Amino acid sequence: MSPDTHRATAAAILPLVGGPDNITSVAHCMTRLRIGLRDRALVQDESLKALPAVLGVVDDDTYQIVLGPGAVARVTPEFEALVEEGRAGEPRAAEPPRPVTAAGLADRGAALREARKARNATPLKLFLRRVANIFVPLIPALIGCGIIAGLAGVLTNLGWLPTLVPALAAIASGFMSLIAVFVGYNTAKEFGGTAILGGAVAAIIVFPGVAKIEAFGEHLSPGQGGVLGALAAAYLAVRVERLCRRWVPEALDALVTPTLTVLVAGLATLFGLMFLAGEVSAAIGAFATWLLAHGGAFAGLVLGGLFLPLVMLGLHQALIPIHTTLIEQNGYTVLLPILAMAGAGQVGAAIAVYVRLPRNRSLRTTIRSALPAGFLGVGEPLIYGVSLPLGRPFVTACVGGAAGGAFVGLFNQLGVAFGSTAIGPSGWALFPLLHGGSGMGPTLAIYGGGLAVGYLVGFLATYFFGFTRQMLADLDTDPDPEPTSTTEPAKQPALT
Known part of the structure; x- marks a missing residue:
C-alpha cells in the first residue's frame, strides 16, 4: 500500500471517531490503532467496521481499531498528523464514500465481543491490560534483537564471519541488558507518574554496584528481579510521587518531589523489591520448566x-x-x-x-x-x-x-x-x-x-x-450477488 492509501485510511477513520477534538491519545500495538476518546457516543461503530481497511473494533479502556500488522504502524502516524492538523484548523481530507459490505457476520461478532467484554471488565483484568500496555511498545525491539541473536548463533555454529559475531551479540544483548529501565519508564508513564523517574528507579536494578549491597542475608546481583522488579519499583515511584505532589509546597516541588521519589522508591527496591521479585521470577521459571517436563502434553493441550x-x-x-x-x-x-x-x-x-x-x-x-x-x-x-x-x-x-x-x-x-x-x-x-x-x-x-x-x-x-x-x-449462499447495487445487509445466520 502506498503512503496515500495509508493517509486515506486515516482520513476515513478520523471523522468516524468524533473528529480531532474527540481524540485524547493515539498509540498502536502490533495490529491495533488505540485511541483515547473524550466522548464515546460520537464513535460510529458500524461505519468504522464497514471501511475496507478495518478488520474489527474492540471497545476497551482505549478504543481499538484492528488494522493488521504492518498497516497499523503506517496508518498511525498519518492519523496523528491529521489530528494535529485538525486541531490547528488546517483542512482535512474528505471522508471517502461508505463502502457496501456484507455486515451480517461482523454485526454478530461485535455483539459477542460486547457481551464478553461486559462480563470480563473486572478490576483485575483491567489492571492486567494496563500492565500489558507497558510491554507492547517494547515488542519491536524484542523482535529485532531476538532475530539478530539467532543470526549470531547460526554464524557461530557454522564458523562463519567470526569477527562479526561479537558485534552481533553486542547489538542483540544491549537492549536486553537495559530492558528494566525501559519497563520502569513505561510503567510510570502508564500509571500517571513522571516517566523518567520511573526509569531512574528501575535503573538501580541493573546497576553493577548493587552487588555490594546485602538484603535478606544475601548480596544482591545486578539484574535481580528483572522486569518484574522494575515494574514494581516504578509503580511504587508513581505512588510516592503522587503523595509528594499532594503534600510538598509548590515552591519546593521541583527539588523535593523527584528527590524523595527516587530515594524512597530506590531504598525499597534495594532492600525489598529486588529480592522479592527475584524469588518470584525464579519461581516462574522453575514452574514453567516443571510443568512442561512432567505434564507437557496436557499442559500444551490446555495452553493451546x-x-x-x-x-x-x-x-x-x-x-x-x-x-x-x-x-x-x-x-x-x-x-x-x-x-x-x-x-x-x-x-x-x-x-x-x-x-x-x-x-x-x-x-x-x-x-x-x-x-x-x-x-x-x-x-x-x-x-x-x-x-x-x-x-x-x-x-x-x-x-x-x-x-x-x-x-x-x-x-x-x-x-x-x-x-x-x-x-x-x-x-x-x-x-x-x-x-x-x-x-x-x-x-x-x-x-x-x-x-x-x-x-x-x-x-x-x-x-x-x-x-x-x-x-x-x-x-452457503451469495449474500451480495450484485455488489455494485446492493445496499441491504446480509441475512443473519442461525448460530447454534
Whole structure:
C-alpha cells in the first residue's frame, strides 16, 4: 500500500471517531490503532467496521481499531498528523464514500465481543491490560534483537564471519541488558507518574554496584528481579510521587518531589523489591520448566486450547511479562511456541469454512485476505471476521490449537525443550526466533509438526463439527450477488 492509501485510511477513520477534538491519545500495538476518546457516543461503530481497511473494533479502556500488522504502524502516524492538523484548523481530507459490505457476520461478532467484554471488565483484568500496555511498545525491539541473536548463533555454529559475531551479540544483548529501565519508564508513564523517574528507579536494578549491597542475608546481583522488579519499583515511584505532589509546597516541588521519589522508591527496591521479585521470577521459571517436563502434553493441550479466547479478549498481552522473564533467565520462552499453535488451529478452521461455503463470495473473500496474516500468527482478522461471528468454528479452532499445543508439549515432556528468543511473532514468523538445546533440526521439525497438527485438526474439526444444517443453509449462499447495487445487509445466520 502506498503512503496515500495509508493517509486515506486515516482520513476515513478520523471523522468516524468524533473528529480531532474527540481524540485524547493515539498509540498502536502490533495490529491495533488505540485511541483515547473524550466522548464515546460520537464513535460510529458500524461505519468504522464497514471501511475496507478495518478488520474489527474492540471497545476497551482505549478504543481499538484492528488494522493488521504492518498497516497499523503506517496508518498511525498519518492519523496523528491529521489530528494535529485538525486541531490547528488546517483542512482535512474528505471522508471517502461508505463502502457496501456484507455486515451480517461482523454485526454478530461485535455483539459477542460486547457481551464478553461486559462480563470480563473486572478490576483485575483491567489492571492486567494496563500492565500489558507497558510491554507492547517494547515488542519491536524484542523482535529485532531476538532475530539478530539467532543470526549470531547460526554464524557461530557454522564458523562463519567470526569477527562479526561479537558485534552481533553486542547489538542483540544491549537492549536486553537495559530492558528494566525501559519497563520502569513505561510503567510510570502508564500509571500517571513522571516517566523518567520511573526509569531512574528501575535503573538501580541493573546497576553493577548493587552487588555490594546485602538484603535478606544475601548480596544482591545486578539484574535481580528483572522486569518484574522494575515494574514494581516504578509503580511504587508513581505512588510516592503522587503523595509528594499532594503534600510538598509548590515552591519546593521541583527539588523535593523527584528527590524523595527516587530515594524512597530506590531504598525499597534495594532492600525489598529486588529480592522479592527475584524469588518470584525464579519461581516462574522453575514452574514453567516443571510443568512442561512432567505434564507437557496436557499442559500444551490446555495452553493451546485456551489461548484464542485470551486473544479475543485482549488478555494475551498480560503474558508478556512472563515471556520476558523466561527470556531473561533462559534466553528463550518455552511457552510461546505452544501458544502459537492456537493460530494454527484458527488457520485450519478458516480453510474449512472456505471449503464448506463455496457460494458465499463475501466470506470467502474475507478469508483469502486474512489467511496470509493468519499464517504469520496474527489471528485477530480471522477471529473477528470469520470464526467468532460464526460461533462453532471458533470452538473448533480452539480444538486445533489444543492439538498442536499437545504435540509440542509432548516433545518438551520427552526432553526436547525449545522456545522463542523474542516475543511478538507467531506462526511461520516464529521460525527465525526458535532456539533449543537439541539443535536447530529437531527444534524446527517439532515446531513445524505442531503447526501441521494444528492446521489439520482445526480443519477437520471445523469441517465435520463446525456447522449445523441450518447454518449451512443460511451461509452457503451469495449474500451480495450484485455488489455494485446492493445496499441491504446480509441475512443473519442461525448460530447454534
